[in-house]
Amino acid sequence: MTIVAAADGSALGNPGPAGWAWYVDDNCWRAGGWPHGTNNMGELMAVLDLFRSTAHLPDEPLHILCDSQYVINSVTKWMPGWKRKGWRKSDGKPVLNIDLLKDIDAAISGRKYTFEWVKGHAGHDLNEAADDRARDAATAYQAKRTPNAGPGFPGANHSSPSGTSGAGTSAPAKKPPLADRATAATLLDDGALFADPEQPDLFSMLDDELDPAFAAPLETVLETVVELERLLLDPAVRADPLRAGELLHPDFEEIGASGNRWSRQDVLEMLEDEEPAGSDMEVLTLTKLDTATALLTYRSFSPDGNALRSSLWQHNNGQWRLRFHQGTPES
Incomplete structure (x- = not known):
């Protein structure tokens, strides 16, 4: 059975x-x-x-x-x-x-x-x-x-x-x-596991005098940003306004190829009506702009076609959130 x-x-x-x-x-x-x-x-x-x-x-x-x-x-x-x-x-x-x-x-x-x-x-x-x-x-x-x-x-x-x-x-x-444990403590779509109840969390392992956003190895931190972006492409996350909303900055804005500008609430409402569809991405550039900001550019692939995209991620209160996004369909 x-x-x-x-x-x-x-x-x-x-x-x-x-x-x-x-x-x-x-x-x-x-x-x-x-x-x-x-x-x-x-x-x-x-x-x-x-x-x-x-x-x-x-x-x-x-x-x-x-x-x-x-x-x-x-x-x-x-x-x-x-x-x-x-x-x-x-x-x-x-x-x-x-x-x-x-x-x-x-x-x-x-x-x-x-x-x-x-x-x-x-x-x-x-x-x-x-x-x-x-x-x-x-x-x-x-x-x-x-x-x-x-x-x-x-x-x-x-x-x-x-x-x-x-x-x-x-x-x-x-x-x-340490680097793998830091990766595991971030929202990744495929990262190393630690589960020791006595294990300190990510930020307690870092030097208090360093900015926690970039105190972990830079490659690890920037990879976190990539995996957060991948998560936003996951149909299961996009279909859940609560989960998607956790990843968007309160002041999030998006500008589309049409020139329209959408707020965080606009985007969450649109996601509720979106049909689930898989999407993949190819990272083009990933840059640390300052102590708590990272810029990601990438090409997305979906059944509707490819697009060139840029995302600005900001670190605040112990969490990365997407502050700004712009996408342009690729001809």
Whole structure:
């Protein structure tokens, strides 16, 4: 019999206290999280734990409901290419969230599974249940208490591979180097995982006399900006005004090829009516303008055609947000 489950992740502040959860029914679900992580880490971990929790039923197909195009594409489209390239992306840089992705790659070996994209926060019962539990886990870490890990899957061995117990968390056997931990603490679409409850967050690891926006290695910080931009191209994020709104500066403006100017509220309202469509990007330039500002130019690819785009990102109150964007269709 096919096991139908929803998997979801949540991060308060993104990055911030993070949670993950999968849900079959009220008697079969599991959740966990970390003191500091990202939405994408949570989304990936939910899928990984679902495969691990059903490993004792290898002949039962899994049908996974997921509102993250990034997760679905990572598992079903991109991983084979990443593996062939030594877990590196097309630009030669290491794949982010590599620990989680490698673990998923091992967990799905020999399994029968399908993914179905569902729109987040749209009233889908299983998706809403997983989202609620992932958010509850993130909230628990925010309050510095142990989250409700749930009943788990009947007959499963839910012990953590690293010995972590009680909160449904999973951590790597070794802590990654500082640069990787800084990358993991940013909102990336494929970054290294750390999940030690005692691990300080990104900004506590930096020199207090340095500006936290650029105190981490410059390459790491600028790559964060790229991955945030990629996130804004994710149909699942664009379909969710709350998640998209977290990435837009309160004074955000966009100027289109028509010369029209849109405010943050204008853009969020347009996104609500937008049909989900995948989009990719090719980075052209990425420049640090000052201690808290980065300029990204890139070419976007979508079913509607290519466009040349520029985005101005500003760092404020511990988070990068998009301040200005302009796009011009490419002939």
